[in-house]
Amino acid sequence: MSQGFRLDGGGETLVFLTTEAGAPRLVYWGPDLGAADPVPALARLSLRAIPHGMLDGGERLTWLPEAGQGFTGHPGLLAHRDGAELVTQMTLAASELASGAASLVLEDAAGGVRLTLTLALDAATGVLSSRAALRNLGDEPLTLDWLAAGAFDSPHADLLLFDGRWTREFIPVRQTLSTGLIAKENRTGRTSHHAPPFAVIGEAGFGEIHGEAVGLHLAWSGDHRIFAERLRDGRIQVQAGELLHPGEVILAPGETYETPALYLARSACGLNGLSDRFHPFVRDVILGGRLRGKTRPVHYNGWEAIYFDHDLATLKTLADLAAEAGAERYVLDDGWFKGRPDDRSGLGDWSVDPAKYPEGLTPLIDHARGLGMEFGLWVEPEMANADSDLLRAHPDWILGDPGRDQPLGRGQYVLDLTRPEVSDNLYSQLDALLSQNAIGYLKWDMNRDLTHALSGGRAAVHRQTLAVYALIDRLRAAHPGVEIESCSSGGGRADYEILRRTDRIWTSDCNDPIERQAIQRGFSIFFPPEVMGSHVGAAASHTTARTASLDLRAMTALSGHMGIEADLRAFSEAERAALAAAIAVHKTLRAELHAGRTLRLEHPDPGCLAFAQLGETLGLVSAAQVATPLTVGLLPLRLAGLEPEATYEITMVNPPARPFAVMKRRIPLVKGDTLRATGLMLAQLGVPLPVMRAGEIAVFRLERIAP
Incomplete structure (x- = not known):
């Protein structure tokens, strides 16, 4: 005879039926069923006819x-x-x-x-x-x-x-x-x-x-x-x-x-x-609430500015420009450790390169901190190059079948973290690095797939994954103030279990805003914006070679955990001022956006990707035209998720000033006016959009002013 139990939470009820044989069966998942016992009725409703040709x-x-x-x-x-x-x-x-x-x-x-x-x-x-x-x-x-x-x-x-x-x-x-x-x-x-x-x-x-x-x-x-x-x-x-x-x-x-x-x-x-x-x-x-109310600092990452060409004077200049733009965390990416002129050597030896940094990292760290920025560092602990002191001393530490050639990925091998001596070595190196330097952040990368991942003759992906967790947990316990970013050639390691022990996910190595609009849209279904690394890249994208305006790049990065990843020396004074203005807007909104709702909005034009982020009183609405519009004008953008009876004040964050944005009749928001409307009006009629070409974006600031 069927019995059952129910689980209630979040306005939902789940009802499972149990018998003496086998696991429970889910028979109801829907709105809260109230106080009455639903099991008898659901047990009857869930009975199904059994056709001929099947087991009894x-x-x-x-x-x-x-x-x-x-x-x-x-x-x-x-x-x-x-x-x-x-x-x-x-x-x-x-x-x-x-x-x-x-x-x-x-x-x-x-x-x-x-x-x-x-x-x-x-x-x-x-x-x-x-x-x-x-x-x-x-x-x-x-x-x-x-x-x-x-x-x-x-x-x-x-x-x-x-x-x-x-x-x-x-x-x-x-x-x-x-x-x-x-x-x-x-x-x-x-x-x-x-x-x-x-x-x-x-x-x-x-x-x-x-x-x-x-x-x-x-x-x-x-x-x-x-x-x-x-x-x-x-x-x-x-x-x-x-x-x-x-x-x-x-x-x-x-x-x-x-x-x-x-x-x-x-x-x-x-x-x-x-x-x-x-x-x-x-x-x-x-996340255990650890990011609730915690300001997510604006990043500056110099990877796409210098790559492996590390020079202290250049790095200090970039730090100066980053601080002027409003960056609050300075991240030194790949190439800082010994024997690392390119990606073919040095990985596994986590000590500072004395040729590039004869006085260690301290001069650069002190300079960044003196500008009011926290210092962060890139590491890739799970990997090693064949050309490294680590693998020269321990060639057997590679994860794989010793009798087979292990394919290279980005010129590197995977270390067998299931072996305690390997994990202990990596922990000791990273612990010393964090203990000896004022480092508040690690960008933890993982740049290759695992192939015939064997240890001791047995398949070991399961054990290797648990060993990665254990290594990170051990470091966090020893250095609880250090934040860690999960990066794996961009968004290759993005899941809730890695996020339990990290504070940010590098969403993609692509900073092209056209691609980023789609990437961040998919990411946002399961992840909140405060863990979504989103950077302003160079005008010509590092990964696509497509050129995009600073407006599109900055406005695309505005809504996540914002950062900069470009050579700021190549920006004009006007561009640096515009970037600083965008970062200032982000700072006025981030406390609410990083605790609020993210809504992906639907627009009739498939090339218009739109979303809204709504805090308690402040919100941000974005409509990016990533492809040529199907019609000469865009229909208004209907805003879902607002309080119908509340009144909202709407301003345009980035009113277009370019000649091609001039229209026969410009809408008030484009002219810099402020509009007021109820949530019901904005849901039914929508926000009027300017005429936009492919590669342009309209961003609006919302403030709930009543009730």
């Missing part, structure tokens, strides 16, 4: 479906003992229910396994977390091939997955699951540029502001697999978990494997509704 009990789609229970889709558990497939028929052995949380223990004595499912619904945001842990109770080793962190039945078939590449991350791809299985897999040893561990499944045509949708994220920085499968009875199951390589997890008797956390959220109003849940969850749960 039908397909048992539970939170962890088992093939041994008659499930013929992709099971939630795949394992074997010395080649003999593990057939499980688990029964519920124990359960513990608390407010918003449940822990269920399932056992199969004959199979020699115990499975613990842990579910928790965040009371404030309604974000669900799910983990599964498998313990080997048998007398023989158990090889685990797959364990889902959770599996749920989706009533919808429209999928939003994410694609991309280096310098073009977080690109959404829409498709409909008609039959079979659609999977996104990552085998790069990091979250990847092309298959980040995010997905959304929702009703047909769901968008930014409409449609029911469920967003899911596997919080794991290694390899992963997310898939949706249409079963033969028409239902759709969705699963996510760590992608395990052959023989990677072999549980000795008594050992346990636990999946990464799977985070899920439901929205009745499209992708913006998902962000409304995920963003505060990240701020308060993933």
Whole structure:
């Protein structure tokens, strides 16, 4: 007989049905059902007819479906003992229910396994977390091939997955699951540029502001697999978990494997509704509230100004110009350590290059701090060049099969952090660097994929990922005041588990604002703006060679964790003044924007990418024309998410002064006027936009003045 339990939080109710056999089944996820017990009615409503041609009990789609229970889709558990497939028929052995949380223990004595499912619904945001842990109770080793962190039945078939590449991350791809299985897999040893561990499944045509949708994220920085499968009875199951390589997890008797956390959220109003849940969850749960109310300092990073050509006088000049523009943190990128004239040598030897810095980093640090800027430094601890003292002394420290040639990536190898002596060496080097210098920030990079990542003859991506976490945790414990940025050739390591121990994500190595508009839009679904590194680059992009106006570059960087990454010596005085003015605007808004809502707005012109960021009283609205408009004029931009009865004062941050912006009739905002309107008016009629060509942007400041 079915029993059940419910989880409540964030205005949502989830109801699970349990029986003696197998994992619980999710039967309801929707608006709060109130105080009455919904289980009896939902138990009846969830009964499905079983057609001929199937097993008598039908397909048992539970939170962890088992093939041994008659499930013929992709099971939630795949394992074997010395080649003999593990057939499980688990029964519920124990359960513990608390407010918003449940822990269920399932056992199969004959199979020699115990499975613990842990579910928790965040009371404030309604974000669900799910983990599964498998313990080997048998007398023989158990090889685990797959364990889902959770599996749920989706009533919808429209999928939003994410694609991309280096310098073009977080690109959404829409498709409909008609039959079979659609999977996104990552085998790069990091979250990847092309298959980040995010997905959304929702009703047909769901968008930014409409449609029911469920967003899911596997919080794991290694390899992963997310898939949706249409079963033969028409239902759709969705699963996510760590992608395990052959023989990677072999549980000795008594050992346990636990999946990464799977985070899920439901929205009745499209992708913006998902962000409304995920963003505060990240701020308060993933980050533990440590960035709440903390000013995110404007960066200056000199990588695209000097590359490997380090000269103290030049670096001091750049620091002077950065401080004049309003930068508050000065980051010295790659090339500062010994034996590093290019990217083919030196990596792994984390001591200051005496040829470039005969007095160490102190003169540059003191200069930057004297200008009121914190000092930050680039490191890539997980890697080493063959041409390094480290690998000359320890050539066996490379992660891989010793009998095979390890392909190079950016001229470097991956160090085997699963070996304690390797992690200890790296910790000692970094600890000394931080102890001996006034460094408040590390840009932690990881610039290559993992290939045949073996240690001790066994696949080791899982252990390597945990070792990276442990190294960062150890450094943070020793230096709690140091912030860390997660960078991996840009946005190649962006997930909630790395974010638990870092403070910023470098969104992309591409600072071209046309590309950045799309990159940051995809990123913003799951991440709040204060962790999104967004920099003003050079006029001619380092990665695309496309030229963009300073206005577009600065306004694109305005809304995230803002920074500069360009040779400021090449800027004219007028450009430096304009950049300083944009940074000043950012500083007046960041406290509210970095604690508020991010809404991606929909405009009829597909080349107009628009968003709004709304704090308690201040807001920012941006409309970037990234392609030639389809019509001679742009329709007004409707603003979602405002309080209908409130009155807002609107001004244009960047009124165009160029000759081509002159129109036969200029709108008041373009002329510098201030407008007042209610939230209802702005939602229904919208903000009038100026005539814009491709590569132009209109940015508006909103202030709620009443009630």
